[in-house]
Amino acid sequence: DAGVTQSPTHLIKTRGQHVTLRCSPISGHKSVSWYQQVLGQGPQFIFQYYEKEERGRGNFPDRFSARQFPNYSSELNVNALLLGDSALYLCASSVTTGGDEKLFFGSGTQLSVL
Amino acid sequence: AQSVTQPDIHITVSEGASLELRCNYSYGATPYLFWYVQSPGQGLQLLLKYFSGDTLVQGIKGFEAEFKRSQSSFNLRKPSVHWSDAAEYFCAVARTGANNLFFGTGTRLTVIP
Numbered sequence A: 001d002a003g004v005t006q007s008p009t010h011l012i013k014t015r016g017q018h019v020t021l022r023c024s025p026i027s028g029h030k031s032v033s034w035y036q037q038v039l040g041q042g043p044q045f046i047f048q049y050y051e052k053e054e055r056g057r058g059n060f061p062d063r064f065s066a067r068q069f070p071n072y073s074s075e076l077n078v079n080a081l082l083l084g085d086s087a088l089y090l091c092a093s094s095v096t097t098g099g100d101e102k103l104f105f106g107s108g109t110q111l112s113v114l
Numbered sequence B: 001a002q003s004v005t006q007p008d009i010h011i012t013v014s015e016g017a018s019l020e021l022r023c024n025y026s027y028g029a030t031p032y033l034f035w036y037v038q039s040p041g042q043g044l045q046l047l048l049k050y051f052s053g054d055t056l057v058q059g060i061k062g063f064e065a066e067f068k069r070s071q072s073s074f075n076l077r078k079p080s081v082h083w084s085d086a087a088e089y090f091c092a093v094a095r096t097g098a099n100n101l102f103f104g105t106g107t108r109l110t111v112i113p
Helices: none
Strands: A005-007 A010-013 A019-024 A031-037 A044-050 A053-057 A064-068 A074-078 A087-097 A100-105 A109-113 B003-005 B010-014 B019-021 B024-026 B032-038 B044-050 B056-058 B064-068 B073-078 B087-094 B107-112
Touching (some): A005 A087, A010 A019, A019 A109, B003 B087, B010 B019, B024 B073, B032 B064, B032 B073, B044 B064, B044 B073
Parallel strands (some): B010 B107
Antiparallel strands (some): A031 A044, A031 A087, A064 A074, A087 A100, B003 B024, B019 B073, B032 B044, B056 B064, B064 B073, B087 B107
16 A cells, blocks of 8 residues: 655755645545654644645744645645755644544655755 | 653664663643654654553554653653664654644664674
């Protein structure tokens, strides 16, 4: 079975540009979450989407937005990129079975902002 | 405010030695607690989690963790480390469920022959 897939794996942008990161969840998973992991830090929660609705949002500026499509894939958009947005962006999909939610992470998109 | 502290940035152990990685949390109530492992170029993999019940939790790859409410700790242990255990380890908390995780800064484990 395919795991959580993210594209692209690496990306280089310049300050002020816009970026779109993509995530395909594991088949059957209806929830997708996004995390930002700055070098040397733990991941930080950005968004969770479930059935195309935003379920949670972390402490990130409005430059960050996301959406989930009918096939449950998701996009993370970041506008007006700053140097500090350079990070590994992780997507995770989850499924709840018998009240137990399980989270599965992709390998991430490494974004470098120059 | 919630916080997760992993006081050890980097730990080096010999292969076959025992391991304990420390995690302390600050939370309004008993949170859901997790340990994840991240190998270079890989995503995060769940080792184990604690929601309620038995405070000693068994996970994958021979890892276990013990929840101690009085110490606000959830330390990860392994009796005998293998070279393949070299990775970054993250402790995390959540209010409910397994999502909207709040991670610590991680502990990098190096295993020497």
